[in-house]
Amino acid sequence: MTETAPVPTASPSSLRLIATLAGIAIMSGLLVALAAEFTREPILKNRREALEKAVFTVLPEATARKNFLLNESGLTPLGDDAISEANCYAGYNESGELVGVAIEASARGYQDVVKILYGYNPHTNCILGFTVLQSSETPGLGDRVETDPDFLANFACLEATLNEAGTDLKNQIVTVKNGTKKHPWQIDAISGATVTSTAIGTALQKSTTKLLPLIHKVEPEFAQ
């Protein structure tokens, strides 16, 4: 697209130019608005399903979910469709008891940022599991964090207990070299994929340090 073609002999008035462009713009605006309107429901449904699947993966016992916004000023319940505004999702079992909270976290991986969703049970102080929401880690290496059974075994119950004052973790979550895990708050790295394993650990450590004190403060409010 370089330059417009040579001007024809009878050039139309600029009014007509503007009018044509405006007409086309209005038409396309209408078309786009229509498309957005028609697809809103299915897209929301897809988002809900994707989220539900992720939440139920990290909170295996959960059968129902509720969206919340958690920040310094407290816990705000949100509607079922407010997925993008929420930052934590509570999961409940069939009898309506809270089985855990799913939270998003992210950290620097090998190639780019790794985004995960992890489940946390405030009663047992355990991180119950995680699922990768977004990553571009090396195929066959970094992406093993989701499939490697030894690595996933770290998350049977990864300890995240608050200190007495309730302001910080008692023991910081840390990723250690493959085969040297000694404590329940350590993550045994995948050998050869140290960077991605560490990224998962860092994401969990950062996010729990920030959010656990808040969660424990408002825990009763999660109840259905």
Place this chain on the structure above:
Amino acid sequence: MTNSGTQSSPQVLLRTSPHLRDTQPVDVIMRNVVYALLPVCAFSVWQFGISVLGLIITCTASCVLTEHVIRKLQHKPTTITDWSATITGVLLALTLPPGFPLWMAVVASIFGIAVGKMFFGGLGFNVMNPALIGRAFAQAAFTVPMTTWVPNSAPSRFTEFIPSTLTLPFLRPNSISEWLAQNAVDGFSGATPLAVMKFEHVPADSIELLLGTTAGSSGETGALLILLCGCYLIFRNMMNWRITASILLTAALFSGICHAINPEIYPDPLFTVCSGGLMLGAVFMATDMVGSPVTPVGIWIYGILIGLLTVIIRFWGGLSEGVMYAILLGNAFSPLISSVTQPKRYGAPQKEAAK
């Protein structure tokens, strides 16, 4: 690998070459580089056993054969007699892990020669070091085998192959855990000194690094021996010592500064220079005349750039070793460096060099 682009291409000679050795025929220089590499090969076979011998033979044979076949397909006389494909094969083998599956080594050799060299018209026109292109391709394609290390001086190294070496083509490498259990010397961690330093901040013993009794790529251990072999080439005036010197000095200086700031995380200069593939790269790969700048000042800039990049990737990158990428990037930068440092022509416009 030294000056090589001058064999069949009079155009290249037009460039201001600062090198005295243009008087020596290419194949003589190349043959001497092979001689200089032989002690390194012998040492690595002694260190890691017949698996490495297999690796060296496989890589060399596939490189030479690839070049020969491509020349035949082009209906042109073969160029394997200039020894350059041999050097590429040997160097590639020396940069691969000792237990690397042979079929993958063949793939890396073919890629290095075919895409890295013949695609551009063969010797003298390749823009980057073919051996390193082969290795970078293998690193990106077969990441896990490329970062699986075995201990040196395993007891059975002269009688049996490391199981992963003999993996069938197109299959994942055979498991070496059983072999490791039988052969692992006290507390072998499955990592190179560089990786141990990077991820656990435990430096290896410098004497071990100098002598080469550590884990690592086949031929990169034994910094002292590599340096000696390089000295032979320098002594015969077949290698540009400025490149080697500037890379090593820059790397040492840079890591020395970092070490002074935080000795906990950053290793000392001796470790930086002797560990990993830096010595092998600085002596035998960065000095490849085809991929380095042609101006005297450019040579120094090129060396400094490689030294800096190596240390940057090692200290702050996701990989524990960065020499290979640093040299490839150095090769990529070298036409630019040449053009910026080109002596001004008489009557040339004021703003000659862009960027």
Place this chain on the structure above:
Amino acid sequence: MQPDSLTFIFLNAFVINNFVLAMFLGLCPFLGVSGKIKTAANMGLAVVFVMLVSSSSAYGINLLLAKFKLEFLRLICYIAVIASAVQLVEMAIKKFSPALFRALGIFLPLITTNCAILGLALFQTNREYNFPQSLAFSVGAGAGFTLALVLMAGLREKLELADVPDVVTSAALALTLGGLLSLAFMGFAGLGG
């Protein structure tokens, strides 16, 4: 390094996930305008400039659209803004620095269809960068684009004398060079991690 720090955002677009070599944005000029180092550098300069302008205007537009809940118009607005930004930049340069205009002149109109510019605006919106982050992103992306272009030009100038086999077309050659550069840039993965 924090994933949302300005340094990381810059480095990420500059070398780690280089705009051209890892994200494949701006390939047309990468293959088309990379014959000479000088031209490539000028093109890069023009792109950095336009990127800064269009990235900041895209940031403003996005704020406006979000305020009125008109996100579905985003793409149309972005492309319109970029096209006008290129026009404005062209006019401004012409007025204030005729020398620069002569150097960049022919490249400026080409930039509108450079997908690196629109890609920049879209990625900064997807990643929800704030204003300083958007600026760091656009400078990084522009620098990365320039670097890739200039390196490519250097290699191609060098290869002008090469005895390249006649079945290797210049496009295949350029793409292979791009692949090799991309391979070399993989060394920057995880930088600053």
Place this chain on the structure above:
Amino acid sequence: MKDPRIPDPLSWSVFTQGIWRDNPVFVMLLGLCPLLAVTNTAMNALAMGLATTFVLVCSGTLVSLLQRVIPKQVRIAAYIIIIATFVTIVDYAIQAISLDLHKALGAFIQLIVVNCVILGRAEAYASKNPVVNAIVNAFGMGVGFTLALLSLGIVREIIGSGSLFGIDLFGAQFQPWAVFVLPPGGFFVLAFWLFVFSLMRKRKETRAKQEEVARAA
């Protein structure tokens, strides 16, 4: 490419032009950004191809219908708005069909706007030809583009992950060559195809020359 005032008669070549003789990728080297960026799996390649075809056909139709209405001076701006409209629609449609697909293609769906193939078709063909021709030609171009995407996507997925359309081909023991699903692989596979086509062309030329010589003798 031809005199703009004489509309093409509707013929088979209007359709096939985009598939072989003027293939947007292999012959004209257009639209390379999405071509390399999303072809790490065959599925992504197919989805991208279909999306592009949809935009090509729709914008071609509209541009052809409006060719007498749009003044020459503002035609490019008008085309871009029309294209952006359909791209936005496709973007929403893909989100409604599958979020995973949308995530895999990412911003590259929206980047269809700056795919030179589409603007090029609008400018060079749709704006000068009857609607039916414009549709058929755009469809042919779309098919050609999709084939190019697939030829990359299939090669990259088979070698790079040992599968095709997500179906495992060689079993668990196969060692995938990960480089092919990484960025350098995209460059190399496209360069490989261009090399192969150039080789074929050369062969054909040599054979034609030989036949000529033989006939002369």
